[in-house]
Amino acid sequence: MQKENREGVKGWLNPTRYGLSRFAYWLQRLTGVGLLAYFIAHIIETSSLAEGKFAWEAMLDLTQTPGGHIILIIVIGMSAFHAANGVRLYITEGGRGVGRPGRPDYPYRPTSLGPRMRACIWVTVALAALAMIYGANVLFGE
Amino acid sequence: MKTIKLRVFRHIPGKDSARYDIFEVPVERWTTVLDALLYAKAYLDHSIAIRYSCRMASCGSCGMMINGIPKLACYTKIDELNTDTITCEPMSNFPIIRDLATDFTAFFQHHKDMKPYIVNDVDRGIDAETREFLQNPKQLDEFMQFSYCIKCGLCYAACPTVATDKKFPGPQALAQMYRYFADNRDQAADERLKIVDDRHGIGRCHFAGSCSKVCPKGVDPALGIQLLRGYMMGFSKKEKSNAKLYKPEK
Amino acid sequence: MRESHIMNIHYLTGLAAIVLVGIHIMFRLIMPFAQSLEYENIIANYQNLPYAIVLELILLTVAIHGFNGLRIILIEWRQGEHWEKGVTWTCVAAAIAIIAYGSRTIIMANMAGAA
Numbered sequence: 001m002q003k004e005n006r007e008g009v010k011g012w013l014n015p016t017r018y019g020l021s022r023f024a025y026w027l028q029r030l031t032g033v034g035l036l037a038y039f040i041a042h043i044i045e046t047s048s049l050a051e052g053k054f055a056w057e058a059m060l061d062l063t064q065t066p067g068g069h070i071i072l073i074i075v076i077g078m079s080a081f082h083a084a085n086g087v088r089l090y091i092t093e094g095g096r097g098v099g100r101p102g103r104p105d106y107p108y109r110p111t112s113l114g115p116r117m118r119a120c121i122w123v124t125v126a127l128a129a130l131a132m133i134y135g136a137n138v139l140f141g142e
Numbered sequence: 143m144k145t146i147k148l149r150v151f152r153h154i155p156g157k158d159s160a161r162y163d164i165f166e167v168p169v170e171r172w173t174t175v176l177d178a179l180l181y182a183k184a185y186l187d188h189s190i191a192i193r194y195s196c197r198m199a200s201c202g203s204c205g206m207m208i209n210g211i212p213k214l215a216c217y218t219k220i221d222e223l224n225t226d227t228i229t230c231e232p233m234s235n236f237p238i239i240r241d242l243a244t245d246f247t248a249f250f251q252h253h254k255d256m257k258p259y260i261v262n263d264v265d266r267g268i269d270a271e272t273r274e275f276l277q278n279p280k281q282l283d284e285f286m287q288f289s290y291c292i293k294c295g296l297c298y299a300a301c302p303t304v305a306t307d308k309k310f311p312g313p314q315a316l317a318q319m320y321r322y323f324a325d326n327r328d329q330a331a332d333e334r335l336k337i338v339d340d341r342h343g344i345g346r347c348h349f350a351g352s353c354s355k356v357c358p359k360g361v362d363p364a365l366g367i368q369l370l371r372g373y374m375m376g377f378s379k380k381e382k383s384n385a386k387l388y389k390p391e392k
Numbered sequence: 393m394r395e396s397h398i399m400n401i402h403y404l405t406g407l408a409a410i411v412l413v414g415i416h417i418m419f420r421l422i423m424p425f426a427q428s429l430e431y432e433n434i435i436a437n438y439q440n441l442p443y444a445i446v447l448e449l450i451l452l453t454v455a456i457h458g459f460n461g462l463r464i465i466l467i468e469w470r471q472g473e474h475w476e477k478g479v480t481w482t483c484v485a486a487a488i489a490i491i492a493y494g495s496r497t498i499i500m501a502n503m504a505g506a507a
Contacts, residue, residue: 003237004235004308005244006235006304006305007235007302008305009306011234011305012302012305017211018300018351019355021351021355022351025350032458032461033465036462039458049431049438049501050500056431057431083409083410086410087410089348090403092349093349093371093375094368094378095368095369095371095377096372098364098368101283101287101288101324101366104290104361104362105360108359109360110351110354110357110360110364112351112354112364112368113351113354117351138421138425306470307467308471309471339395339396340395341476342467342471343395345395345396375400
């Protein structure tokens with residue numbers, strides 16, 4: 001990478017510099033990897049069902065703890081963001097809701113990154129936050 | 143007169159190690175980064191390697207990282223950066239030739255791979271009387287925006303996929319692919335979709351939007367790429383090319 | 393397989409996963425959460441054939457979507473014929489392994505309920 005002067009993975013990991021869309025890209029990638037890791041762990045965790053009641057309850061003792069609940073709340077937030085942002089990307093990457101080409105004029109504001117797009121991204125973040133609050137209420141409220 | 147610190151990246155690959163030279167440059171309200179660099183080159187260190195030409199955001203030569211963001215040096219006023227220390231580095235994702243000058247070979251090759259010309263081979267009985275293809279303003283507006291690209295490379299420097307994927311054509315090439323795809327004079331729509339339908343093609347764009355954010359000409363390459371992807375995925379349908387050649391009546 | 397077909401599969405599995413995982417989460421909220429995790433209640437869920445089918449579909453959609461996403465990240469990170477082939481086949485194998493292991497749990501839990 002040095003000879004080609006490419007930013008490398010550092011370029012992926014820095015969500016600043018380029019506005020909200022770049023932040024959404026960074027978060028979509030991060031939550032995707034996080035959810036895949038959780039998915040694998042969840043399949044392994046639930047496999048204890050096949051070993052009988054005692055194995056299942058031993059697994060519950062491990063996961064139904066304050067630490068386990070916090071991890072689950074983070075997973076809820078990641079799922080909500082990844083899902084909502086995923087729907088936004090499904091729509092926009094198909095060329096819908098990104099505007100139409102026109103005659104650009106100063107200050108050259110790109111139509112694909114307009115206020116509606118930014119609002120959609122904020123809605124996905126808000127949905128994730130709401131889901132996390134609801135999850136915390138269910139998990140810690142009992 | 144105000145003075146700012148200009149941190150300039152200095153490096154000759156294979157000859158010395160990278161370093162930053164700091165120059166104290168006097169600036170006015172209207173001074174651009176290019177003006178500051180040329181002052182440093184004229185009066186402080188003649189050996190600074192820098193590319194520039196038109197000085198008015200028309201040629202795309204002076205692209206560089208200014209305080210970590212790809213910008214045209216001629217189009218960026220010192221005032222708008224709101225800092226007294228300006229760091230100038232060569233554009234990311236381009237091999238360095240020397241100091242701030244970068245190699246555009248791969249960038250131009252990706253562009254060439256997109257067949258950046260009208261493909262229209264059908265024999266239309268062209269003779270001395272035949273004039274241009276007819277194209278109404280509505281058809282022109284479909285692609286005109288993307289033809290404003292000056293190939294400055296800022297979008298290529300900003301793109302997170304280009305940061306790691308050597309085979310990805312980059313936002314400029316893909317936007318130009320859409321420019322020709324959307325042109326009603328072009329007849330190679332299916333072929334163009336086949337070119338971008340590749341493991342390292344249009345699918346590797348994830349709409350981070352950084353390209354459109356940094357484009358100095360309002361080309362909005364992200365828009366072109368998503369519109370092209372819509373056609374490739376079958377969400378939009380393109381009419382067959384129907385451009386007619388104009389022949390004046392005798 | 394053309395990349396556009398893989399992308400279509402990625403989009404469709406993603407959308408399907410949203411609906412299916414939504415149903416999965418609903419099942420945990422039809423009674424107090426801690427109670428819904430009791431062994432007998434979970435086994436009763438697995439005995440419910442439509443729900444077991446939903447779980448199997450979640451396995452399929454999330455595994456395909458997730459491992460394809462990982463494949464995309466890895467081939468963007470590094471390129472080369474051997475690397476890309478290796479990553480593709482490893483992700484396919486990992487997805488099949490997870491689907492097999494999860495299906496084993498569903499089948500055994502379903503049979504435990506029947507027993």
